[in-house]
Amino acid sequence: MRGIVFDGKTTEFVDGLTVRAPGPRDVIVEIAAAGLCHSDISYMSGLYPVPSPGVCGHEGAGIVAEVGNAVTHVEVGDHVIIATLAACGFCDRCNDGKPTACRQTLGNWTQPFELDGQPIYNFAATSAMVERTVVRDIQCVKIPDDVPLTSAALVGCGVVTGMGSVFNRANVKRGQSAAVFGVGGVGLNVIQALKVQGASTIIAIDTEPKKEALARQFGATHFLDGTREDIVEAIVSLRPWNDEMLRGPFNGGGVNWAFDCVAHPVVTNNALESLDWEGTVVVIGVPSATAEFKGLYGRLVQVDRGIIGCRYGAISPHRDIPRIIDLYRRGEVLLDELVSQTFPIENWKDAVHGLESGMVARGVLTF
Numbered sequence: 001m002r003g004i005v006f007d008g009k010t011t012e013f014v015d016g017l018t019v020r021a022p023g024p025r026d027v028i029v030e031i032a033a034a035g036l037c038h039s040d041i042s043y044m045s046g047l048y049p050v051p052s053p054g055v056c057g058h059e060g061a062g063i064v065a066e067v068g069n070a071v072t073h074v075e076v077g078d079h080v081i082i083a084t085l086a087a088c089g090f091c092d093r094c095n096d097g098k099p100t101a102c103r104q105t106l107g108n109w110t111q112p113f114e115l116d117g118q119p120i121y122n123f124a125a126t127s128a129m130v131e132r133t134v135v136r137d138i139q140c141v142k143i144p145d146d147v148p149l150t151s152a153a154l155v156g157c158g159v160v161t162g163m164g165s166v167f168n169r170a171n172v173k174r175g176q177s178a179a180v181f182g183v184g185g186v187g188l189n190v191i192q193a194l195k196v197q198g199a200s201t202i203i204a205i206d207t208e209p210k211k212e213a214l215a216r217q218f219g220a221t222h223f224l225d226g227t228r229e230d231i232v233e234a235i236v237s238l239r240p241w242n243d244e245m246l247r248g249p250f251n252g253g254g255v256n257w258a259f260d261c262v263a264h265p266v267v268t269n270n271a272l273e274s275l276d277w278e279g280t281v282v283v284i285g286v287p288s289a290t291a292e293f294k295g296l297y298g299r300l301v302q303v304d305r306g307i308i309g310c311r312y313g314a315i316s317p318h319r320d321i322p323r324i325i326d327l328y329r330r331g332e333v334l335l336d337e338l339v340s341q342t343f344p345i346e347n348w349k350d351a352v353h354g355l356e357s358g359m360v361a362r363g364v365l366t367f
Helices: 040-045 149-169 184-196 209-217 231-238 263-274 317-329 346-358
Strands: 001-007 011-015 016-020 024-035 059-067 078-081 111-114 118-121 132-136 141-144 177-181 201-206 224-225 255-260 277-285 307-309 343-345 363-366
Touching: 001 016, 001 346, 011 307, 011 346, 016 132, 016 201, 016 363, 024 078, 024 149, 024 224, 024 346, 040 346, 059 149, 078 149, 141 317, 149 184, 149 317, 149 363, 177 263, 184 201, 184 209, 201 231, 209 224, 224 231, 255 263, 263 277, 343 346, 346 363
Parallel strands: 177 201, 177 255, 201 224, 255 277, 277 307, 343 363
Antiparallel strands: 001 011, 016 111, 024 059, 024 132, 024 363, 059 078, 078 141, 111 118
């Protein structure tokens, strides 16, 4: 079997991988497409405290090849999206529809693969950059056969992380305003979820001006160059305190919501400074474990502003993924347009270069 393996120092395309047989509640998925995002590059760079060597990839879609004898909701031949949440399905958090808070979704790596007799770990309970992978049945969400698997692959992480932050973690009301910092794969899905929710002002901010057309295609009403020094003032000028004053008491004026898809200290503080009264920053990006940010306490008190985090869109996969696929099939959200370019799996380095250079918003590896 072909796949991409990170050995703790370097990442290589290999042939000769094997995967174990499915257990009672396991599913073997023949991967058709795997998305590549910055989290994958971080893993390949050794930034995550997880064991290696491991098979890369965490965004995948494919066709069920084998099922364990206790699996009931999918069968051989079904098209599925793989969610990275290997939740238990039974705890209070899972039963409340919040499996991102299930304790079993962390630190549950195993060694389902072998290469030349050496056990190989999985990554993010998924390992999508391989011809066949094994996942828990609860991770497999069945989708209609008419959904392109190259588009479906991105739903497994980037799409649900962005859209879920709006649908589940935030409470965006029709007519409200929002700023979205970072117009990558996650940010674009924040934007289109805001559009679905009926936000009236959606301000996209990115350091790459070429992303303006894409941001507007997905629903942004305004676009601002993130390199400008007066970025906060530029945001607030679109939603001022009133016609005479840019800012009011307690730094009033600005947007109701600010989505930080970057998780950089400067960006997070700019997001906070961009908020109107009762506004909230939703931090979605994944920073390093030691990254810190600071801001003024006065921005939070008196007028009920807040800063909240969001893991994986706070999704429940079997609730939220079908909803997103339904929105896609009705033409209310875009998925095909997220795929900037596809690459054969053996050309994975070209996909990495495209993502790092900014030439590709989202690349998809195919088998």
